[in-house]
Amino acid sequence: MAGTEISVPPEQFTKSKEPGLITEKALEEEEEGVCRAREHPSSEELEAESTHGALQAKIPGDELELLLAIPEEGEKHILTLQMVHLTSEDAELQDLAPQHQEEVQGMVQQAGSGLQSLVWLGEGSQQSPHQCVTISIQEEVYLLQEVEVMQFHVLEENVTGASEDSKCAVSLAESSGSRKLEKGQEEERLLAEGGSSEETEGQFLLLEVRPGDEERVEIVLTISPLNIEKPALGQAHVEEANATESQKKTKEGKRTFHCDICTFTSSRISSLNRHLKTHTNEKPYTCHLCLKAFRTVTVLRNHINTHTGTRPYQCGDCDMAFVTSGERARHRRYKHTHEKPFKCSMCKYASVEASKLKRHIRSHTGERPFQCHLCSYAGKDACKVKRHMRTHSGERPYECHICHARFTQSGTMKIHVLQKHGENVPKYQCPHCDTVTARKSDLRVHLLKLHTYEAAEMKCRYCSAVFHERYALIQHQKTHKNEKRFKCEHCSYACKQERHMTVHIRTHTGEKPFACLSCNRRFPQKQLLNVHFKKYHDTTFVPTVYKCPRCGKGFTRLNNMQRHLKKCGSRQEKPTTSEKGRRTRMRKPTNPKETAKEDEAAAEEASLVSGEQYPGGLVPIDFGEAMAGGEDPDEDMTCEMILATMEN
DNA sequence: CAGCGCTGCGCCCTCTGCTGGAGACCC
DNA sequence: AGGGTCTCCAGCAGAGGGCGCAGCGCTG
Numbered sequence: 001m002a003g004t005e006i007s008v009p010p011e012q013f014t015k016s017k018e019p020g021l022i023t024e025k026a027l028e029e030e031e032e033g034v035c036r037a038r039e040h041p042s043s044e045e046l047e048a049e050s051t052h053g054a055l056q057a058k059i060p061g062d063e064l065e066l067l068l069a070i071p072e073e074g075e076k077h078i079l080t081l082q083m084v085h086l087t088s089e090d091a092e093l094q095d096l097a098p099q100h101q102e103e104v105q106g107m108v109q110q111a112g113s114g115l116q117s118l119v120w121l122g123e124g125s126q127q128s129p130h131q132c133v134t135i136s137i138q139e140e141v142y143l144l145q146e147v148e149v150m151q152f153h154v155l156e157e158n159v160t161g162a163s164e165d166s167k168c169a170v171s172l173a174e175s176s177g178s179r180k181l182e183k184g185q186e187e188e189r190l191l192a193e194g195g196s197s198e199e200t201e202g203q204f205l206l207l208e209v210r211p212g213d214e215e216r217v218e219i220v221l222t223i224s225p226l227n228i229e230k231p232a233l234g235q236a237h238v239e240e241a242n243a244t245e246s247q248k249k250t251k252e253g254k255r256t257f258h259c260d261i262c263t264f265t266s267s268r269i270s271s272l273n274r275h276l277k278t279h280t281n282e283k284p285y286t287c288h289l290c291l292k293a294f295r296t297v298t299v300l301r302n303h304i305n306t307h308t309g310t311r312p313y314q315c316g317d318c319d320m321a322f323v324t325s326g327e328r329a330r331h332r333r334y335k336h337t338h339e340k341p342f343k344c345s346m347c348k349y350a351s352v353e354a355s356k357l358k359r360h361i362r363s364h365t366g367e368r369p370f371q372c373h374l375c376s377y378a379g380k381d382a383c384k385v386k387r388h389m390r391t392h393s394g395e396r397p398y399e400c401h402i403c404h405a406r407f408t409q410s411g412t413m414k415i416h417v418l419q420k421h422g423e424n425v426p427k428y429q430c431p432h433c434d435t436v437t438a439r440k441s442d443l444r445v446h447l448l449k450l451h452t453y454e455a456a457e458m459k460c461r462y463c464s465a466v467f468h469e470r471y472a473l474i475q476h477q478k479t480h481k482n483e484k485r486f487k488c489e490h491c492s493y494a495c496k497q498e499r500h501m502t503v504h505i506r507t508h509t510g511e512k513p514f515a516c517l518s519c520n521r522r523f524p525q526k527q528l529l530n531v532h533f534k535k536y537h538d539t540t541f542v543p544t545v546y547k548c549p550r551c552g553k554g555f556t557r558l559n560n561m562q563r564h565l566k567k568c569g570s571r572q573e574k575p576t577t578s579e580k581g582r583r584t585r586m587r588k589p590t591n592p593k594e595t596a597k598e599d600e601a602a603a604e605e606a607s608l609v610s611g612e613q614y615p616g617g618l619v620p621i622d623f624g625e626a627m628a629g630g631e632d633p634d635e636d637m638t639c640e641m642i643l644a645t646m647e648n
Numbered sequence: 649c650a651g652c653g654c655t656g657c658g659c660c661c662t663c664t665g666c667t668g669g670a671g672a673c674c675c
Numbered sequence: 676a677g678g679g680t681c682t683c684c685a686g687c688a689g690a691g692g693g694c695g696c697a698g699c700g701c702t703g
Binding site: 270296297298324325326329330353354355358381382383386410411414439440441444445477 | 649650651652653654655656657658659660661662663664665666667675
Binding site: 264266267268271275294296299302303306322323324327330331334335349351352353356359360363377379380384387388390391405407408409412415416419420435437438439442445446449450474 | 680681682683684685686687688689690691692693694695696697698699700701
């Protein structure tokens with residue numbers, strides 16, 4: 001329970017609640033060359049700041065200026081400084097680094113993305129620019145006129161992985177306006193020694209290095225306003241180690257109490273005492289309903305309210321009520337006032353909470369601090385990693401209440417329920433054609449594939465027409481659909497499909513590519529070979545018989561039986577059960593498209609069977625299931641001869 | 649010291665968009 | 676019969692909204 005009171009300037013670690021708290025004197029001093037501050041930037045300036053980020057870096061000669069955008073009153077901005085890894089390729093840095101080794105301790109490097117980085121040239125930089133320690137102030141939210149604590153990492157060359165980085169706490173004071181960061185060898189020395197550094201030329205710069213676990217070094221870097229009295233921080237920490245209850249008064253007589261266990265400081269001993277309880281398990285207030293213990297009675301009361309449902313803070317604009325007034329205030333900002341004081345300096349995003357802005361900033365920086373321990377995935381917040389872990393565990397926590405299908409994400413299930421079981425399913429109509437998709441993303445794919453202008457010409461496969469849009473090409477090619485585009489060069493035969501022509505050509509060439517493995521007879525068509533094999537080599541083969549219901553005459557082909565029926569004047573009879581094995585061939589298609597397709601095939605077959613396009617009435621036995629069941633294996637027979645053979 | 653106001657962190661949720669496999673369709 | 680294309684659909688991740696809760700500054 002040891003708390004140490006140390007003496008630090010009163011502004012340090014203190015957040016001013018009002019931007020106006022910055023003193024005119026301080027502003028004047030800044031104007032005098034070290035820091036330049038402006039009370040209210042013009043709109044143009046704000047726009048420029050928005051464009052270039054929250055702060056800009058200028059390195060005029062050996063001097064470094066850190067330009068900070070000044071927000072409008074009440075706004076809070078994120079300052080993001082990006083990590084800089086010095087490599088041998090960083091010629092600019094190589095040139096710069098030695099130059100600043102003597103004089104420059106901190107510098108801000110304008111990164112390519114428009115983000116900024118703070119490079120700390122520590123002791124290592126004296127040996128080689130490659131060994132510079134780079135300090136990246138990742139992000140923090142603060143009123144720009146405020147003193148603020150920032151988190152950043154100290155990275156060494158070739159050290160990868162944020163978890164490996166040393167964490168540092170930085171306090172930046174007097175952020176508004178531009179600041180020239182003064183440097184000195186003393187700071188460098190103190191950084192290395194783990195002590196503190198004071199400003200030179202009137203600027204105070206505090207460094208505090210704390211040894212952590214094996215690979216961690218904690219550095220507390222505090223940059224204070226120019227008019228702040230220099231503290232003896234290094235001494236304070238020596239005293240801290242020896243006398244934990246020691247106190248030091250500042251020039252103004254104010255005291256700061258410092259927690260020995262963490263970096264917490266407070267100007268009130270009561271706050272420190274309350275804070276110290278957070279380092280203990282001391283929780284004297286116990287909930288009588290669940291036996292959970294709490295540190296303060298206020299926390300206990302709020303907790304009990306969660307049991308009882310007591311929500312004393314009612315929103316005046318809706319029915320919502322909350323346990324604490326703070327929750328109500330936040331709710332009102334979200335739902336009613338839409339006040340969003342946290343504004344991103346790199347885009348127009350604004351949020352109710354600072355943590356949301358912080359999270360948003362990661363979408364600019366690409367930072368992914370939450371690593372999956374099973375794969376290389378890293379998320380921008382812990383929740384993403386948790387969701388990602390389902391891909392490893394196979395967990396599917398969301399179940400469709402209708403079909404009980406399970407899903408990894410609630411959104412996926414919602415889409416499923418809507419589109420599989422919903423009645424008013426939203427559809428996405430393509431503006432260029434009749435295509436309707438169930439999902440917007442699919443419409444996008446459709447537009448991309450079919451309606452995107454292609455620089456390369458796409459040629460019609462049937463004619464010389466060319467197109468730059470795939471959809472237009474497909475529509476055009478459909479106009480060729482019913483053409484008998486394939487014409488025999490030896491006779492007047494014409495057909496729609498190339499494979500039909502291939503078969504037909506064999507009637508001219510005499511080619512017989514299909515040989516029977518049992519008797520070595522050869523056939524020009526595969527179907528002829530199949531029929532031959534079944535009839536002469538397959539003992540289990542039972543030919544389909546369609547009987548005329550009137551006279552009982554049998555037929556192997558349905559259409560022949562139907563033709564016979566017209567003469568007999570009776571109706572069609574179903575095939576006998578012995579024909580069941582072959583019945584599937586005669587199924588009536590239920591799909592209208594299939595029906596049309598078969599009708600088309602039947603029509604073509606009829607055309608072929610009639611021999612109207614074949615000189616001498618010779619018809620090649622070909623294509624189509626209607627023919628498959630009854631052809632004679634004799635490749636030289638005409639269709640009529642085959643039918644005559646097969647029919648009874 | 650209690651209480652208020654506020655902040656930060658974490659969690660859960662929704663919306664959105666991209667991706668790739670499966671199956672239907674077309675040729 | 677088989678390959679190419681397209682649509683459907685689930686998986687998955689990015690981004691952000693909203694809220695619960697613990698802790699801290701400040702004040703009476």
